[in-house]
Amino acid sequence: MHMADALVSPAIGGIMLAASAGAIAYSAYKCKDDLDEKKIPLMGVMGAVIFAGQMINFTIPGTGSSGHIGGGILLAALLGPFPAFLAITAVLLIQSLFFADGGLLALGCNIWNMGFYACLLVYPLVFRPIVKKGFTPTRLTVASIVSVVLALSCGAFSVVLETLASGITELPFSTFVGMMMPIHLVIGTVEGIVTGAILVFVYKMRPEILESSLENSKLTPGVSLKKVMLSLLVFAVVLGGAISLFASANPDGLEWAMQRVAGTSELEASDSVHNAFAGIQQATAFLPDYGFKSGSEEGSAAGTSFSGLLGAGVTLLLAGGTGYLIYAVKHKKKNQPEA
Structure with missing residues (x-):
């Protein structure tokens, strides 16, 4: 559900960039108190998992379309809402800058649609109340499906509102x-099942991770996350380096809907603002569409695997580095002598 720049006007793109920047700043501020330093490496690893997971489009039978995970609910359940929002922001930023997946002008829309609703709205208001009486595999699965479907539905509806506000007449509101x-709704159901399965796996290995996010508390010093992080890191490598090769070639839900409404999944905008953002993205995206720029068939599989591994690695560094930076600033201020 990554929006391209042509779907938003400069005004709406600017407004949503500002709104998402505000949410990022607030999340960083909240992380100064809420971020558990023991979870900072997990923040990086989960960023890598979500990056790799979003590369894998799964076919929606009978539709000719496909979908991919958003990952916001999964991140929030493991990290807490505010670190999760920063982690998914890192994922979307890397995708847009280096892989031309989602527009730069539309980046604020994508962060809001895929991150804000899941991490900052649905997780605290829906997921937490469902599991607050205790974690069980059934409750985790139900909470995951309900929360992901709701978050993805909010994001999909926001896409429609953003195109409407942008005056994209090729995409009439009701249709x-x-x-x-x-x-x-179908994509969200599949992602919810996947999210539930991963959360059940993590809970059986280290229940303290989910419990600390639920209670907004910090892990005790004796809790080790090494086995969980190693398992998730291996999972990210397998997803990005191997399973990504088998991703569906069908258009995703947004492109599918555009094709049926407007007759094309690639609208164009040629004003100076769109051209400027397109020029920046063209300069920074060294692996566009998760492949080598040569575009040769012989190199396509290698390009996909390389993109998956490199993107996951860069996202790990950015998401984890963001956590470490916030912790370092907090630690420095805490140790400063009072005037």
Whole structure:
């Protein structure tokens, strides 16, 4: 559900960039008190998992479309809402800058649609109440499915509103929303099942991770996350380096809906603002569409695997580095002598 720049006007793109920047700043501020330093490496590893996971589009039978995970609920359940929002922001930033997946002008929309609703709204208001009476495999699965479907539905509806506000007449509101909502309901159900399975796995290995996020508390010093992080890191490598090769070639839910409403999944905008953002992205995206720029068939599989591994690694560094930076600033201020 990554929006391209052509789907938003400069005004809406600017507003959503500002709104997402505000949410990022607030999340960073909250992390100064809420971020558990023991979870900072996990923040990086989970960023890598979500990056790799989003590369894998799964086919929606009978539709000719595909979907991929968003990952916001999974991140929030393991990290807490505010670190999760920063982690998914890192994922979307790396995708846009280096892989041309989602537009730079539309980056604020994508962060809001895929991160804000899941991490900062649905997780605290829906997921937490469902599991607050205790974690069980059934409760985790139900909470995951309900929360992911709701978060993805909010994001899909926001895409429609953002295109409407941008004056994209090729995508009339009623027809576009009629296509977007049902397909993302199906995608959300699949992602919810996957999210539930991963959370059950993590809970059985180290229940303290989910409990600390639920209670907004810090892990005790004796709790080790090494086995969980190693398992998740291996999972990210397998996803990005191997399973990504088998991703569905069908258009994702947004592109599918656009194709049926407007007759094309690639609208164009040629004003100076769009051209400027396109020029920046063209300069920074050294692996566009997760492949080598040569585009040769012989190198496509290698390009996909390389993109998956490199992108996951860079996201790990950015997401984890963000956590360490926040912790370092907090630690420095805490140790400063009072005037």
